[in-house]
Amino acid sequence: xxxFMFCTNCQDDSQMQLPMSTPDGGVIHxxxxxxxxxxxxxxxxxxAVEPTRTTRRSxxxxxxxxxxxDLVEPLTAIFAEAGPWxxxxxxxxxxxxRAPEVFARHVRxxxxxxxxPTPNTASGRIAMALSALRARGVVAGFIGHSTGKAWRxxxxxxxxxxxxxxxxxxxxxxxxRAALGLxxxxxxxxxxxLATERVAV
Numbered sequence: 001x002x003x004f005m006f007c008t009n010c011q012d013d014s015q016m017q018l019p020m021s022t023p024d025g026g027v028i029h030x031x032x033x034x035x036x037x038x039x040x041x042x043x044x045x046x047x048a049v050e051p052t053r054t055t056r057r058s059x060x061x062x063x064x065x066x067x068x069x070d071l072v073e074p075l076t077a078i079f080a081e082a083g084p085w086x087x088x089x090x091x092x093x094x095x096x097x098r099a100p101e102v103f104a105r106h107v108r109x110x111x112x113x114x115x116x117p118t119p120n121t122a123s124g125r126i127a128m129a130l131s132a133l134r135a136r137g138v139v140a141g142f143i144g145h146s147t148g149k150a151w152r153x154x155x156x157x158x159x160x161x162x163x164x165x166x167x168x169x170x171x172x173x174x175x176x177r178a179a180l181g182l183x184x185x186x187x188x189x190x191x192x193x194l195a196t197e198r199v200a201v
Contacts, residue, residue, distance in 0.1 A: 005029060008043050010031065015031050017134075022044065023127065023156060024113060026045060026119070028044050030135045046120065070102045071106070072133065074095055076133065079159070079161040082162050083171075085170045085171070086159050086170075087158055088157045088159070089150060090176045092123065092126060106122035106125050139161060140159070140163030141158065143155050144158050148185065149184050150186050
């Protein structure tokens, strides 16, 4: 996990939250400072990219026309009721069920690791939107070990509505896949109906 860093907006680190990894190798940073009335600032850093070339969005941009604007409502609906911590892959699966056109658009535009390794994927966009919701107190998140071959054993985020939910109460990717009768790695069933304009690296 990455160390704390200075906010790219206010250049201070006093309001920085714990960073969170994205499934595509980025690190999401959240600063809870007011930033002159614009609210929390969320930005993602991809280590393979020059430090000056970061992707950043404030929650206001996320909700008011940014590339992840259409993710806010369906992600919020996923956590409308209290429940266990959902491993990131389960959140993605539920997003795909709830808003298939939205999910497909992000995969088409940004790619997805189910089509091969690539940075800045749809998963990164989804993680960015989740972090913006976390900054607003809509969801809570923590970093844990991923399950299943699809995530390659890396650390991954887990999400729930209520931060007081026991971290023993988790619905992991591997259980979600088993319930569907699918393997714990990406398969043709995952790619069915999806396409990407991105070339795997």
